[in-house]
Amino acid sequence: MVRKTQLSNGIRIVTEKMPGVHSVSTGIWVNLGSRDEEPHEQGITHFIEHMLFKGTAQRSALDIAKALDAVGGFANAFTSKENLCVHAKVLDTHLDLVVDVLMDIFLHSLFAEEEIEKERQVVVQEINMIEDSPEDLVHILFQQHFWKDHPLGAPIYGTPESVLALNRSKIMDFLGRRLAPQAVLVAAAGNVDHEAFVDLVAPHVAFLNHTRQPPRRQPPQMFPHYTLLPKDLEQVHICLGFPGCSHGDPQRFACHVVNVVLGNSMSSRLFQEVREKRALAYSIYSFVNSHEDTGLMGVYAAVAPEDVTETLDVITAEMDAVRRDAITASELSAAREYLKGSMYLNAESTDARMNRLAKNEFVFGRHVPLEEVEEAIDAVTVEDVRAWFAQHYQPENTAVMLLGPVESGAHGMAAA
Template sequence: MYHKTVLSNGVRVVTEKIPGVRSVSTGIWVSVGSRDEDDGEQGVTHFIEHMLFKGTQRRSALDIAKALDAVGGFANAFTSKEHVCFHAKVLGTHLPMVVDVLTDIFLHSTFAPEEILREQQVILQEIRMIEDTPDEYIHILLQELFWNPNPLGRPIYGTAQAVASIDRERILRYQARTFNPARTVIAAAGDLEHQRFVELVSPSMATLPTRDSSNTRETPTNQAIREVIPKDLEQVHLCLGMQGASHLDESRFACHLLNVILGSSMSSRLFQEIREKRGLAYSVYSFMNSHEDTGLLGVYSGIAPDNVEETLQVIKEQLNMLAEQPIAETELNAAKEYVKGSMYLNAEITDSRMNRLAKNEFLFGRYIPYEEVEEKINQVTAREIRQWFRQVFHPDQLALVLLGPVEPDSLSAAL
């Protein structure tokens, strides 16, 4: 059962009681992410995410860890392009403790200078780790190129230079500007009662001062940039991108289904054609990155240098087929069952339910029943998918990045 309460300062509290579970997942969300950072602030949202577990006026970092470990709980945080979230999962009986810990770190973190210096080194290692993981790093490179120079394309973790320049004053200034009640949602799902939860969070979160809540985000213009980045690797990592659906587009259901048909499942066209029939790659898939005002539909594959041209050719053939040929009803129905099955399986996890509550509140301002989503999925036709794809697919406007042992002049030959 869903409930919503708005605190006196504008903080929204949304909960969903799930019968039959003993755990509860809760999170404090702020609608601010890497795309909201000004020049010189790159990576500061992600940095704050790390720092909030490093000590408050009442608790040391060890105290925070011990409080959760003592009840078998789990706490973490994440930063995205548009949100930062501090969340935890415990048994319902321990909800008062976890609310006290989360609100304490959110409102009273000290940002000790010595901890900032230490965490700078941790995040610099994180950046190097990602850059040493080519199948992850290439997605970051594609987004940078595809949305350049818009902040949406920037890496969430910032740059090494920007991270090294972050200090306590910059953190406090940014936090004061962005962490305000109008952007804040507290979500919880599982074994809880709404009114009791509101009573737990209200005394502390209602003290969050009201500030200017303006949150202007400029929609990026897609860039059809194609780039080869030579690197001494065993494989060439290929990432291709085009316009995708945003979280708010009515076409998002058609885009999700097309993504499943194209490459996000083992029975998908790309998996079957590139891996199963030709043995060109071990890893090949399509993906969707959706945001509130835009999206990216892409294809990734890790391949041997000698297979780059053939793999690109197969990808282009499959994209052209989706634009030119109708999708069979059997294929569409299988994709619908795949999407609905994934949705309902995730609904059995309290973390997923909590995430869904917060995101729907930010995007739509309301709870969206699973049955409503299922109906939208069922209503999508093969004709609608094809029409949408023909609007966004332009072969001469695809963004493409190749990372690995490949020569720069090989890109023209591959295309």
Template sequence: MEKQDNYQKTVLDNGVTIVTQSDSSFYSATIGIWVKNGSRDEVPEKNGISHFIEHMMFKGTKKRSAHDIAKEIDSIGGDLNAFTTRETSCYYVKVLKDHIDFAIDLLSDIFLNSVIDAEDVEKERQVILQEIRMVEDTPDDYIHDLFSSTFWGDSSLGRPVLGRVENVSSFVKEDLISFIKDQYCSNRIIISVAGNVNHDHIVEKFRPSFSKLSKGSPEIARDIPTSTSNITVVNKALEQVHFCLGTEGVSDSDPRRYNAYILNAILGDGMSSRLFQEIREKNGLAYNIYSYLSSYDDCGFWGVYVGTGAENVDDVLQRISFELKKVKLNEISADELSSAKEQLKGNMILGLESSDSRMQRLAHNEICFGRHLSVEETINEIERVKSVDVLNLANELLTGKSLNIALIGSINEDTISEKINEMKKLLNK
């Protein structure tokens, strides 16, 4: 058992990993059961099945109906939910400290004993199809799926987490049960708990039921997709054009990731960032503009989202290209570097004031690194970044060879192609 920074880790004999971080000042605790499986691990014809299973886990167990589950969590003022990403599935509950034992029993029952009924599958299928249509009708959401498809192509990372309509329409009860049996195995499960908790107590509450899980087959190595330069345009009558533009990024464990966090903060993460100031504040060309890093186990991209009028698209693209070129040519100032570092540290530390954020951080570190990264270690890594590190990374990543763009709205495709070719030439100089 490892212990540091109020962090403790226990691995059960069958491989289930339990990590906790205790803080007696918290009135709450958040408990998460994570599976190292997401949409990236699905074959094309099963795309969307991980998310479908997430929905089905709340439809009742051998001893609780769906209504019982909802009533019980509401009766203690708790929050019970789940989410699926491209690389993980997570089921979690947040409760007051006095209800921890009850929460563990409820969450364990849902995770281990859910009953998948054919009639419920049909009902939930309609809910998920509505969810897919809702995303497709929300351009500032849908553009991110469209950009992932553009950037990663027909790889598993390029397919939507929710799945495609034709796949979701085809799943049957047996598909879901088989997938759970294959993927929800002890060697892929991490239990992450943060808040006013006692590690030994948590382990002993989970051990009886989770130690019975089988290890299953070894994890299959994921294919690492490669990205070329692509353009995707969806012409749709909208008030605005929504687009994502991006280049190669970094993986979750890339040693350059702290340089990338700084670069992203400077370019588009926040109101003082260069892109926000140039596009919105100085020129009023967009209401919403931000940049972000999308990082995975072994790859990633850096992207910019903008929503703007069709008449502004060319101007916005040109100004973005100029800002990217500037950050490649000149080292950032000491003041800008210091400000970006303080922003990163502040965001991280403020996030740690909630037990759910701590729970997610614990799980992320265990999944990515197999160990705990303390706040002090993370701050030290941020402080080590120099201006020249950011400059070097900008020149490595912000190139025309991996420049991709996806757009939704009333768009002239020929004009966009010309503008992107101009951007490539500028970034490759």
């Protein structure tokens, strides 16, 4: 059962009781992410996420870790383009403790200058680590070009320069301007009683009574491009993409069906054609990145330099076939079952349920039952898929990026 309470200051509390489990997953969410940063603030939301575990007036960083370890709990945090979340999972008997700890770090972190100085170096090392992972790097660079000059294109973690420029004054100023109670949501899923959970949470957040409108987000414009990025690597990492579906797009299920058929499963067209039949790549897949008001659908592959042209030809041929001829009835049926199976298997996790509660509340303002999603998936037709793909995939409006030893292996393709 899903229940929701909105406090007088606008903070929402949403819970889902899951029979038969002995754990509770809890998250404090803020509808605030890297796309809400100004250019000079890049990476600040992600940096704040790091700092939340560095000590409060009541607990040191070690105290925070010990408090959760002592009850077998797990705590973490993450930043996305649109959300910041600090979350934990514990046995239901320790829910009061985890709420107290999470609220303490969320509301009373010190952001001490000496800790900020140390964490700046940690985040810079995180950036360097991503630079050494070409698969991650090509996706990040691709989005920078795809959403050119829009905050959605900026890397979540910022740049070394922007991170090294952060200090306590900038952090507190950002939180003072951006943290609105209306953007805060507390979610819990598992063996949890809604009223008791509200009683645990509400006293902690009662003082947050300032009125402030959350930042207004502007939808981005997509920029087609063909970009070669030389880098000393063994493989060429290919990323191409075109407009996808937003979180709330009424046609999003057609988008996800075609993603499964095209490259998001082992039986998909691209996996079978590129890897199994031609042995061009070990890693080949399609993906969908959805946001509040826009989305990106794309394909990634890593291949030998001499195989770039053939791989791109195969990828575009398969996409042209879907746009022209649609998918088959058997592919549609299999994709439907794949999506429903993934959804219901994830639903057995308290973490996944807690995440789902928050995202549905942010996107739709309500709980969306699994059965409603299943009906929407089953309602997708072959023609729905063809129409969606034909509308969104236009070869002349597709962006392509090649990262790696592209001087010799890709110049012929670039010239073509």
